[in-house]
Amino acid sequence: xxxxxxxxxxxxxxxxxxxxxxxxxxxxxxxxxxxxxxxxxxxxxxxxxxxxxxxxxxxxxxxxxxxxxxxxxxxxxxxxxxxxxxxxxxxxxxxxxxxxxxxxxxxxxxxxxxxxxxxxxxxxxxxxxxxxxxxxxxxxxxxxxxxxxxxxxxxxxxxxxxxxxxxxxxxxxxxxxxxxxxxxxxxxxxxxxxxxxxxxxxxxxxxxxxxxxxxxxxxxxxxxxxxxxxxxxxxxxxxxxxxxxxxxxxxxxxxxxxxxxxxxxxxxxxxxxxxxxxxxxxxxxxxxxxxxxxxxxxxxxxxxxxxxxxxxxxxxxxxxxxxxxxxxxxxxxxxxxxxxxxxxxxxxxxxxxxxxxxxxxxxxxxxxxxxxxxxxxxxxxxxxxxxxxxxxxxxxxxxxxxxxxxxxxxxxxxxxxxxxxxxxxxxxxxxxxxxxxxxxxxxxxxxxxxxxxxxxxxxxxxxxxxxxxxxx
Amino acid sequence: xxxxxxxxxxxxxxxxxxxxxxxxxxxxxxxxxxxxxxxxxxxxxxxxxxxxxxxxxxxxxxxxxxxxxxxxxxxxxxxxxxxxxxxxxxxxxxxxxxxxxxxxxxxxxxxxxxxxxxxxxxxxxxxxxxxxxxxxxxxxxxxxxxxxxxxxxxxxxxxxxxxxxxxxxxxxxxxxxxxxxxxxxxxxxxxxxxxxxxxxxxxxxxxxxxxxxxxxxxxxxxxxxxxxxxxxxxxxxxxxxxxxxxxxxxxxxxxxxxxxxxxxxxxxxxxxxxxxxxxxxxxxxxxxxxxxxxxxxxxxxxxxxxxxxxxxxxxxxxxxxxxxxxxxxxxxxxxxxxxxxxxxxxxxxxxxxxxxxxxxxxxxxxxxxxxxxxxxxxxxxxxxxxxxxxxxxxxxxxxxxxxxxxxxxxxxxxxxxxxxxxxxxxxxxxxxxxxxxxxxxxxxxxxxxxxxxxxxxxxxxxxxxxxxxxxx
Numbered sequence: 001x002x003x004x005x006x007x008x009x010x011x012x013x014x015x016x017x018x019x020x021x022x023x024x025x026x027x028x029x030x031x032x033x034x035x036x037x038x039x040x041x042x043x044x045x046x047x048x049x050x051x052x053x054x055x056x057x058x059x060x061x062x063x064x065x066x067x068x069x070x071x072x073x074x075x076x077x078x079x080x081x082x083x084x085x086x087x088x089x090x091x092x093x094x095x096x097x098x099x100x101x102x103x104x105x106x107x108x109x110x111x112x113x114x115x116x117x118x119x120x121x122x123x124x125x126x127x128x129x130x131x132x133x134x135x136x137x138x139x140x141x142x143x144x145x146x147x148x149x150x151x152x153x154x155x156x157x158x159x160x161x162x163x164x165x166x167x168x169x170x171x172x173x174x175x176x177x178x179x180x181x182x183x184x185x186x187x188x189x190x191x192x193x194x195x196x197x198x199x200x201x202x203x204x205x206x207x208x209x210x211x212x213x214x215x216x217x218x219x220x221x222x223x224x225x226x227x228x229x230x231x232x233x234x235x236x237x238x239x240x241x242x243x244x245x246x247x248x249x250x251x252x253x254x255x256x257x258x259x260x261x262x263x264x265x266x267x268x269x270x271x272x273x274x275x276x277x278x279x280x281x282x283x284x285x286x287x288x289x290x291x292x293x294x295x296x297x298x299x300x301x302x303x304x305x306x307x308x309x310x311x312x313x314x315x316x317x318x319x320x321x322x323x324x325x326x327x328x329x330x331x332x333x334x335x336x337x338x339x340x341x342x343x344x345x346x347x348x349x350x351x352x353x354x355x356x357x358x359x360x361x362x363x364x365x366x367x368x369x370x371x372x373x374x375x376x377x378x379x380x381x382x383x384x385x386x387x388x389x390x391x392x393x394x395x396x397x398x399x400x401x402x403x404x405x406x407x408x409x410x411x412x413x414x415x416x417x418x419x420x421x422x423x424x425x426x427x428x429x430x431x432x433x434x435x436x437x438x439x440x441x442x443x444x445x446x447x448x449x450x451x452x453x454x455x456x457x458x459x460x461x462x463x464x465x466x467x468x469x470x471x472x
Numbered sequence: 473x474x475x476x477x478x479x480x481x482x483x484x485x486x487x488x489x490x491x492x493x494x495x496x497x498x499x500x501x502x503x504x505x506x507x508x509x510x511x512x513x514x515x516x517x518x519x520x521x522x523x524x525x526x527x528x529x530x531x532x533x534x535x536x537x538x539x540x541x542x543x544x545x546x547x548x549x550x551x552x553x554x555x556x557x558x559x560x561x562x563x564x565x566x567x568x569x570x571x572x573x574x575x576x577x578x579x580x581x582x583x584x585x586x587x588x589x590x591x592x593x594x595x596x597x598x599x600x601x602x603x604x605x606x607x608x609x610x611x612x613x614x615x616x617x618x619x620x621x622x623x624x625x626x627x628x629x630x631x632x633x634x635x636x637x638x639x640x641x642x643x644x645x646x647x648x649x650x651x652x653x654x655x656x657x658x659x660x661x662x663x664x665x666x667x668x669x670x671x672x673x674x675x676x677x678x679x680x681x682x683x684x685x686x687x688x689x690x691x692x693x694x695x696x697x698x699x700x701x702x703x704x705x706x707x708x709x710x711x712x713x714x715x716x717x718x719x720x721x722x723x724x725x726x727x728x729x730x731x732x733x734x735x736x737x738x739x740x741x742x743x744x745x746x747x748x749x750x751x752x753x754x755x756x757x758x759x760x761x762x763x764x765x766x767x768x769x770x771x772x773x774x775x776x777x778x779x780x781x782x783x784x785x786x787x788x789x790x791x792x793x794x795x796x797x798x799x800x801x802x803x804x805x806x807x808x809x810x811x812x813x814x815x816x817x818x819x820x821x822x823x824x825x826x827x828x829x830x831x832x833x834x835x836x837x838x839x840x841x842x843x844x845x846x847x848x849x850x851x852x853x854x855x856x857x858x859x860x861x862x863x864x865x866x867x868x869x870x871x872x873x874x875x876x877x878x879x880x881x882x883x884x885x886x887x888x889x890x891x892x893x894x895x896x897x898x899x900x901x902x903x904x905x906x907x908x909x910x911x912x913x914x915x916x917x918x919x920x921x922x923x924x925x926x927x928x929x930x931x932x933x934x935x936x937x938x939x940x941x942x943x944x
Binding site for chain 1: 567574589592595597598600601604605608611612613614615616617618619621651652654655658662666667680683684687689789790791792793794809810812813814815816817818819820821822
């Protein structure tokens with residue numbers, strides 16, 4: 001029996017056990033070594049079988065702990081629906097709503113589900129402080145001098161080292177330091193478009209991308225996006241001739257949480273290379289995987305230099321440092337020139353501090369703990385939503401990151417709900433923020449990268465009650 | 473005899489003494505109190521007389537030391553000439569030259585006359601370090617959190633306090649923190665123009681402004697500029713109907729060093745208000761005066777909110793911190809929104825460090841020492857140029873800041889000279905960098921904010937020889 005069929009046989013057997021509820025949510029699968037003996041196959045075959053089960057969303061790997069039957073194997077709530085392509089409809093920018101939501105972010109007594117960054121208690125604050133003090137002691141100029149325009153060399157070297165997922169395809173010379181990932185997105189858009197051009201984005205789309213597109217006088221084309229596999233490549237291919245650039249978040253998408261399958265990434269890059277359309281890939285969540293390992297970025301499949309790969313430490317270490325980077329492929333010189341004009345150079349010190357942390361601050365340890373905590377939070381929030389929210393609530397299935405997307409009953413307007421929630425000291429990001437059209441009014445994004453307390457739990461219960469009161 | 477005529481009488485008397493060389497370069501005028509007794513007039517009348525002499529460039533005040541007969545009273549070298557208006561001629565961006573010059577900036581064994589920032593030895597490096605360590609100890613989040621988009625409140629308050637020159641017309645609420653002044657210029661241009669619009673600039677113009685204009689798809693209109701009084705208001709008024717914004721450096725202009733007279737500033741603001749044309753005022757050198765006090769910015773005369781006043785600490789404290797600000801008048805909300813999209817917020821910590829320094833780091837003391845040193849350097853470099861450079865060298869007469877502009881013999885191409893100079897470990901900024909047209913080829917900008925050593929002196933002698941060799 002050939003090997004590839006062997007692993008499928010095992011995967012199918014386990015699938016049956018799950019369907020029949022012999023294996024239930026939370027049950028641990030036999031360890032790889034036990035399964036190897038159990039089925040009398042090679043370790044690799046077992047691994048393949050488990051990865052297949054993972055890709056079917058039936059099991060979830062928890063690094064160092066093994067494989068568990070996932071809740072989604074018997075999910076009670078449906079997946080969010082896919083929006084249709086809208087091109088001719090009148091646009092309606094959600095600027096005011098975005099302004100309103102950002103206005104409540106400062107409130108320290110509000111449970112912050114709206115923010116796009118992790119809570120302070122999840123960040124290695126003390127270690128960052130130590131790194132900063134060490135750097136200050138070491139630097140003769142106290143950071144008063146300019147950095148090179150391309151960015152601090154040591155930091156670029158450390159980022160290249162940490163880009164193991166690229167298997168050596170990225171060197172320090174390929175990278176440009178930016179003021180956070182948003183600054184990278186903004187500059188990449190600027191480098192590859194002219195005012196009036198069209199840019200393809202996911203729908204729902206992270207509002208920062210929409211705002212950058214508007215600011216640069218560009219048009220956003222929202223492509224239908226599947227909550228598990230990402231942007232609809234057929235739909236994209238149809239509009240591609242009119243598109244000047246794509247801007248996607250393919251790993252642990254904000255807000256949908258999906259991880260685009262590798263074959264889709266490959267196909268996407270192939271399509272774009274053929275049509276010579278640059279891809280701006282915002283990969284800030286890539287290291288926050290719940291599965292077995294760090295997913296490949298599209299950049300990995302890019303031979304022509306058309307993928308501009310963006311990262312940052314804002315989602316894992318220090319949002320306030322504003323340290324991001326981009327590997328802009330063939331557009332590198334343009335990006336460097338733009339940076340020089342816009343801001344001369346990056347602030348110094350922070351680059352050294354992050355380089356220090358990446359080199360010997362235990363970034364891998366921190367990421368491990370961070371992922372574990374986020375995965376636990378994800379299971380918690382999923383459970384709470386299932387428990388407290390109406391049964392017709394649709395819920396995304398993030399494979400990493402810390403964003404959850406909910407689609408509520410059609411009667412619910414989350415923009416109205418927002419005001420009630422804030423008055424009760426809870427917030428969230430209303431769905432309307434994630435499109436240039438009047439859609440997603442019954443959706444919301446929740447950030448679960450916060451310390452999980454009884455207050456958080458009871459706030460979700462409160463939210464659920466508010467929603468039920470509006471439906472019945 | 474009316475008072476106003478009285479002060480003129482005294483001023484004219486002193487002028488005669490200077491013309492007849494009774495008073496010579498470097499001589500100290502009687503102190504204000506001595507002169508009061510001498511002429512038997514009020515203290516104010518003497519002050520007015522001395523200020524009149526200052527405005528005639530016959531005397532220079534040196535804070536705490538009194539008034540001295542200036543070298544320009546008997547200047548040997550002429551002032552640079554004023555370029556004619558060029559509109560129809562083909563443009564030719566000096567991008568490659570700028571890239572080349574920035575490429576040599578890293579060389580630590582090169583005498584750096586090319587840079588636009590002060591040498592490290594002139595900056596309060598140790599004090600900045602102390603402030604940074606204090607801030608690190610104090611901050612609970614180690615700066616990992618976001619700042620408000622508009623910018624750190626404490627910093628804005630300190631900047632407003634330090635804006636004494638505005639006589640209370642600026643509050644913390646009027647200010648937005650930017651990533652250095654260039655980022656302010658870039659964002660102001662973006663806020664008040666559309667691609668294709670025309671922006672009036674001085675000529676010669678700081679190349680950063682030209683680059684920002686190009687990057688945003690705008691057209692620069694170079695206005696003839698007088699080396700003592702600044703932009704030619706008549707020339708400006710003729711093109712104003714076609715102009716969408718002005719971007720000027722009126723105090724200690726880069727590269728010409730002039731301080732636009734107050735009456736011109738008033739007239740400029742009046743003209744622009746009438747035509748509703750915004751003025752982007754880059755005032756980063758305003759605190760580096762050689763005269764009696766800080767000159768007024770155009771913003772002071774702005775009632776309509778059309779002046780966007782830009783400052784930074786890059787020229788006086790810490791270029792590498794990238795801390796600047798803008799008081800954008802009626803365009804404030806637009807600037808804040810742009811900032812949110814481009815970079816979310818400013819890096820934290822640096823804002824607190826600068827706020828700390830402004831509050832109790834002795835900024836006034838530092839500025840006093842810094843100005844004294846720069847003025848001494850100015851007299852030194854002026855003397856060296858007079859001594860070592862050909863007699864037909866024309867030289868600017870900076871009233872502050874640290875930039876000197878030279879116009880050499882027509883035969884000299886400073887772009888060629890640059891290569892020879894760099895091979896001999898000296899650099900400077902070739903004049904061609906300061907225009908979009910093929911002009912100023914025989915000009916150069918020298919930065920004299922460096923530690924004045926024998927090496928600097930002998931490097932100027934070397935430069936002088938190179939130039940003489942090319943003429944004769």
